[in-house]
Amino acid sequence: MSDVLISVRNVSKAYGETLVLERVNLDVESETFCTIVGASGCGKSTFLRMLLSQERPTGGTIKIANEPIADEPTPDRGIVFQRYSVFSHLTVEGNLLLATEFQHAPLTGRLMGKARASALEAIEDTLEKIGLSSARKRYPAQLSGGMQQRLAIAQALLKKPKILLLDEPFGALDPGIRSDMHALLRQLWKELGMTIFMVTHDIHEAFKLGTRMLVFDKVRHDPHQPDAFGATITYDLSLKDDNTNAPEADELFPARPDQTKGPLT
């Protein structure tokens, strides 16, 4: 059994008067594939941003490998969003090289000689892993949606992160391409030994990919003060590969009188 890599204790997050998350407690072992589902606006992305150190908790603590989480994002944590912004005037390889240059030569923004050659080698290796080698000289406008998401994942993988955070990475893709991306992601996860947190609105995707699924929801409500209470983890399920232990969606997301539509799209 692996050790606990991430430990979240009594974490809360408020923006001004609005409490978004409260009493979030979690221990995650290395190499877990955690999927995260929950109603729109319940704080899933905020939770990922706290794991990346883009946001700080208002209360509570987050530890990674037994150390308090760093104040700033570090290369051991990578993130992929649903929509990826790339430089349209740079090729796939150029975009990846620029990302490496920013990381290793933040002052000059240029890598020279041996450092450049080794960066290009690492890029080639990553493109191979992600199935984009043949597109390395293409410009972003010449890539399909699936290929653009591969580029986004390649950029995150270049830094060899121990923890990969994915915020609805496949939300904009067609079903067939999504399925290819699922296979690719599972393969990368197994091959690279990463710990993954993936937010998705698709509960089938959550069951299919995860080894553990977290459901975020509010347990306390005050119709007169809708911002007074935050969401927390209401279900924490260990998943089997064949999903035989999957509960019904109704069980995970009980209908509430104040909800006009279901929590998942």
Ligand SMILES: Nc1ncnc2c1ncn2[C@@H]1O[C@H](COP(=O)(O)OP(=O)(O)OP(=O)(O)O)[C@@H](O)[C@H]1O
């Ligand atoms: N920087 C910010 N300043 C103020 N409020 C914010 C900020 N970021 C997020 N929020 C608010 O926090 C709440 C949670 O947002 P978040 O994006 O984490 O939800 P989510 O569960 O990821 O939503 P979705 O599923 O729609 O992407 C929302 O009400 C949002 O408006």
